[in-house]
Amino acid sequence: MGPSLPRHVRFTSELPNTTIFQLETRSRGSGGRCFPPILASTNTLCLSSFQSYSSSSSSNFATEVNYGPHHTLVAHSIMVPSTSTSLNRLPPDSSVLSRSSPRSSWQFPPSDLVRSTHPYCLANIGNSGTTSSFSFTTRELLSDAWAPGTRSAYRSAWKVWVRWCSQRDLDPLQASVSDILNFLSASFDSGKAYRTINLYRSAISATHPLIDFIPAGKHPLVCRLLKGIRFRRPPLPKYNSTWDVNLILDLFVSWEDNDSLSLKFLSFKLTVLLCLISIKRISDVRALDISRMQYSPEGVIFTVYRRTKTNLHSVFYPAFPHQHKLCVVRCLRSYELRTQSLRSSSSSQLLISFCRPHRPVSSTTLARWVKLTMGMADIDISTFGAHSTRGAVSTKLFQSGATLSDILKAANWSSDSTFKTFYFKPQSHVSMTLL
Known part of the structure; x- marks a missing residue:
């Protein structure tokens, strides 16, 4: 059992995984310092009361749990550094228990986990927490509403969005409208075609919680931006000529x-x-x-x-x-x-x-x-x-x-x-x- 802290319980357990489960410490009466939900692996479901990452490698888990009168039980994981020498207990460095601002208090998964990122929040589900009552079969059937090609395209586009957010310390599931607009504009500046940018918009809209009670991709500013992109860089036909049948x-x-x-x-x-x-x-x-x-x-x-x-x-x-x-x-x-x-x-x-x-x-x-x-x-x-x-x-x-x-x-x-x-x-x- 770790040192005694007010309103905190910390324990360690050895499990076959290379993940540390960490909970952000909160000040008393502050409900805005919980970790934002992040979708980081194919086995992760976005829930408001629990969060975990999965990894295929072998290591130990260390978990800290915070209890408060106004807070739900939440877990958050970060990858163990390869240079870590202590696997059976929490590192003595207090940086493990971050007390920074909400935006900088969570870490994005490394590139290997980003590559496996896969949207489980489905279209028209405005809040990731609403999936908590869905069974595995329900989620699978909802996902099957998309064709395999659509799921594959959304998965690739979502990885691009997560990577862009990780470079700016943003939560891809709690981004603001301005963040989404900046991402789409950055894609335009990098030379992406209208079809590609529109695919990014669709993938974000199908996964991101509602913004102002409407899907993120249908927000008036997002629609207006896509219209401007289409006028500035209209989609072109693949072929300028054809062959004789x-x-x-x-x-x-x-x-x-x-x-x-x-x-x-x-x-x-x-x-x-x-x-x-x-x-x-x-x-x-x-x-x-x-x-x-x-x-x-x-x-x-x-x-x-x-x-x-x-x-x-x-x-x-x-x-x-x-x-x-x-x-x-x-x-x-x-x-x-x-x-x-x-x-x-x-x-x-x-x-x-x-x-x-x-x-x-x-x-x-x-x-x-x-x-x-x-x-x-x-x-x-x-x-x-x-x-x-x-x-x-x-x-x-x-x-x-x-x-x-x-x-x-x-x-x-x-x-x-x-x-x-x-x-x-x-x-x-x-x-x-x-x-």
């Missing part, structure tokens, strides 16, 4: 019939045709399920049950009976027959690897297949990626006389400005009648 179509015509193609090239062909005909994303094509497709005389329709970025429910692919080598339905039937004996009963994803053990492929693999096919068609793949198929097809369709409404519906674009700004890239001699 006929290059790939001519390539497929030059290939052998579907039954004579190897499984590798048959997989390439089917993937590219699925992307071109539907104007869908690579991730949408990956979501196609062989157990949820239905043939008809007009073509084939897929019912999509997996989560996609555009909340896709179904996709229809028409048949082209007079173009055997370019008919996606014929190619699909051949692929289905060829892969029937290779499929695992545990997965019904349409596109699988042509290499053993023939597992379902990821969106990254499908994008690589598309780029390899584009390269075989003499398309500059150093400039154009797999996602450029959407702009190439939509531009070709509009130039061929397709209506704008049909193009928007097929590509799941809600606004024609999306098509005009980012995807419609006609040749320089083509009249810009759309604009």
Whole structure:
């Protein structure tokens, strides 16, 4: 038992961790010197009455607990310095029990913990303490409301915010509006694009407690700042031109019939045709399920049950009976027959690897297949990626006389400005009648 102090109890216990739990000492009657909550690891939940960090290394814990008539039980941890020689007791240095101002009385986790920082406070939860009544399953389900890509993007953006705050001795979960504005402005000064800054705003808004009873990202000053950033540095399309779809179509015509193609090239062909005909994303094509497709005389329709970025429910692919080598339905039937004996009963994803053990492929693999096919068609793949198929097809369709409404519906674009700004890239001699 440590030395006797008024209203304090201090004890040590040896546990397999390299963390010291420390409670800020408070003056009598002062309720503003408690540690602000900080989110520092994937196993940390932001609560108003308890705070802990987790670490994978091995060391001891030393805990100090303060009791007061107006204070809740709180714990706060800092990493043990690597040069520490005393692991079984509290260091004699009184600096362990900080009595400085509230802003300088807590320490940020080191860079290795910042790298693992992960927002557990979910969107529209205005106060981190409101999560104290949520079970682990509840938190997981609330987190699953975000797509995996969104969670990954928010996690990366949150790490940037935490690191920026740590350099200025700020609490990332108790920052003021001016702190958030300064962070977004600093990101602008460093050359970040509007999309990146907007992602930072969204990640902070989804994790930070409410400010003036509204989400931090929807605060009028934050919205006004983002509007100014958009005007000063508007988002630009990734491509300034596009490629001719006929290059790939001519390539497929030059290939052998579907039954004579190897499984590798048959997989390439089917993937590219699925992307071109539907104007869908690579991730949408990956979501196609062989157990949820239905043939008809007009073509084939897929019912999509997996989560996609555009909340896709179904996709229809028409048949082209007079173009055997370019008919996606014929190619699909051949692929289905060829892969029937290779499929695992545990997965019904349409596109699988042509290499053993023939597992379902990821969106990254499908994008690589598309780029390899584009390269075989003499398309500059150093400039154009797999996602450029959407702009190439939509531009070709509009130039061929397709209506704008049909193009928007097929590509799941809600606004024609999306098509005009980012995807419609006609040749320089083509009249810009759309604009």
